Amino acid sequence: MPKPPFISIPLDIADLRVLQTDLTQAGELILTVESTLEHTTCHRCGRTITEPHGTDKPRLLRHLPILGRPVYLRIRPKRFRCPFCDDHPTTTQHLDWYDPQALHTKAYERHLIVQLINSTVSDVVAKEDVSYDALLGILDRWVATTLEWTTLPAITTLGIDEIALTKGHRNFVAVLTGRTADGLLHLLAVLPDRLKATVVAWLQTIPTDRRACITTVCCDMWEGYSSAAQEMLPHATIVIDRFHVARHYRDAVDDLCKHEVRRLRQELPQAEREDLKRTLWPFRKRSADLTDAEQERLDTLLGHSPALQLAYTLREELTAIFDTAGSKAAGLRRIRCWRQRVERSGLTCFEGFLRLLDTWQDMIANYFTHHETSAFVEGLNNKLKVLKRRCYGLRNVGRLFQRLTLDLAGYRRFSPWSAGSH
Numbered sequence: 001m002p003k004p005p006f007i008s009i010p011l012d013i014a015d016l017r018v019l020q021t022d023l024t025q026a027g028e029l030i031l032t033v034e035s036t037l038e039h040t041t042c043h044r045c046g047r048t049i050t051e052p053h054g055t056d057k058p059r060l061l062r063h064l065p066i067l068g069r070p071v072y073l074r075i076r077p078k079r080f081r082c083p084f085c086d087d088h089p090t091t092t093q094h095l096d097w098y099d100p101q102a103l104h105t106k107a108y109e110r111h112l113i114v115q116l117i118n119s120t121v122s123d124v125v126a127k128e129d130v131s132y133d134a135l136l137g138i139l140d141r142w143v144a145t146t147l148e149w150t151t152l153p154a155i156t157t158l159g160i161d162e163i164a165l166t167k168g169h170r171n172f173v174a175v176l177t178g179r180t181a182d183g184l185l186h187l188l189a190v191l192p193d194r195l196k197a198t199v200v201a202w203l204q205t206i207p208t209d210r211r212a213c214i215t216t217v218c219c220d221m222w223e224g225y226s227s228a229a230q231e232m233l234p235h236a237t238i239v240i241d242r243f244h245v246a247r248h249y250r251d252a253v254d255d256l257c258k259h260e261v262r263r264l265r266q267e268l269p270q271a272e273r274e275d276l277k278r279t280l281w282p283f284r285k286r287s288a289d290l291t292d293a294e295q296e297r298l299d300t301l302l303g304h305s306p307a308l309q310l311a312y313t314l315r316e317e318l319t320a321i322f323d324t325a326g327s328k329a330a331g332l333r334r335i336r337c338w339r340q341r342v343e344r345s346g347l348t349c350f351e352g353f354l355r356l357l358d359t360w361q362d363m364i365a366n367y368f369t370h371h372e373t374s375a376f377v378e379g380l381n382n383k384l385k386v387l388k389r390r391c392y393g394l395r396n397v398g399r400l401f402q403r404l405t406l407d408l409a410g411y412r413r414f415s416p417w418s419a420g421s422h
């Protein structure tokens, strides 16, 4: 019988010797290893000591898998005796590839952290066969629960967003993000609510020189955010992003669409009711993105409802203003014209949106001079949506901060393949 092929690969841990390799019946690899370093630092006097004093009890540390097999490193840590201190205390050797109390090597902990990106704790527990508590302990050691400002370059744009943690949309946490001049998005904070006082208190924690660098604040139409920003960042321009604006006027038209479809279902003859199926999606899409078949379904629906046709046209017109207006003055002028058309139309679905315009029009129009903010919020919003689904019911803002940090910057910070890894 031919010998099965064998390979040798480096273990990639410095100052380590492999004494023995065992394959258990369960298919796990146990590598018995020993440090080649013959010294440590005395825990009492801090001097380097080299006098051997036996070994500690053996440790079994989970390490990175090899060819899909779980791998454990078995090590008896060396002990050394101090000749300088009075009663010659002994110290166990500290090695930089595992923490003294850990059950895993640092390389494996980092691997688990990367597995947690865009995933859940339970999912990684199941995939990797580690314990829930051990994984949370690793998360706490690797990812801080609040921001260290010193680790960040200057933030020029501040984004204030929110996630509803429970149904009913009353229980919000505020999510603060910052964009640096190089365009990278950083998570700055997760706050337990969206009250003005909470936001002000957080803005006060930003170092003064960092506060001065923030030129733009991008947020939703929410008094708590805008007044906190005006108070603490008086030099910054507040921009209500088009993304937030769009949500309001598009939702208003969506509601009318659902109402009209319900009405038509009762009023139309049976044969024509079939036309109403699968119309909401083409209705929601931008007209430029519709396929021929979708356009046909949409035309049939709009043909049944002149009011909906009108609302749809007004919606697309407003979107076009955000797409094309080249200056704040032009944007404001076109929004005022649009508003007149809405008021003449007799439609009631935009009433709530017009009230928002009364209050926020100027900050909305700041978008026309700060176009870049849109991609900023939309990118984050997708992450928030996914995180919300995964972490539904997670109320601990420190945990949310860790999870969002991982989703936004996890590969950049922790992937062994990423150039900027540390």
Ligand SMILES: [Zn+2]
Pocket (backbone or CB within 6 Å): 042, 043, 044, 045, 046, 047, 082, 083, 084, 085
């Ligand atoms: Zn000593």
